[in-house]
Amino acid sequence: MAAIPNTTPSVQLVSDLITRIPEFRGVYETHVFRQGDVLPHVFFWDVVQDTVRSFLGEAPGAADWRRTLAFLEEQSARGVFDIDEVIVTSFLGDLPSPHEPGHAIIHQLGPVMAAKFVRIRPLG
Template structure:
């Protein structure tokens, strides 16, 4: 199993709230496509971070089942600290680069990144 696919499976094991998203992804894609899956992970993580007040149309129970953004960031920080090329590529290209830009809802999540991801984020998106 490649490091990027292992990353997806380990994330789902660490943050079980991603299980339904993972199952849907595998069904729709016919397998695991880490970069595609992580676009959804980014969206769900930011949605969890901004909370129900930012998404007035969302059902309260759906937001309650959202993946814990703190747990997700902690897991990704630990994985990035390992310095495994396939993992770093997915996290940088399909997570960090898709975080909201300044002025957009949820941009403040970048202040919550751990030191490894924060340093990488500053390199790939120096303007935030």
């Protein structure tokens, strides 16, 4: 997917994600069909779910969770407010809690996202 002209950084984040990790294209198309537009915070709920399923080995056709975390780490390190807001609020904030399956994925976060995760969820 090519860059969308005159778009917000958060919408560009979605575009860049599906360009880099095409396994999210189906999720994206369903999202746009249901929402009528790209709503990054809503879209990232599905990204979290697919990433955790991949981490748990429950979704063989899903994007490899390592690629998703690497992409988000790279984007998070850029320090762009709109991008950070989506990653922190709608990815890191929605990762499984300590009592939920898949919580161990937090130990796989890169240093930038791990630091942000600890700030928003100091108890995990």
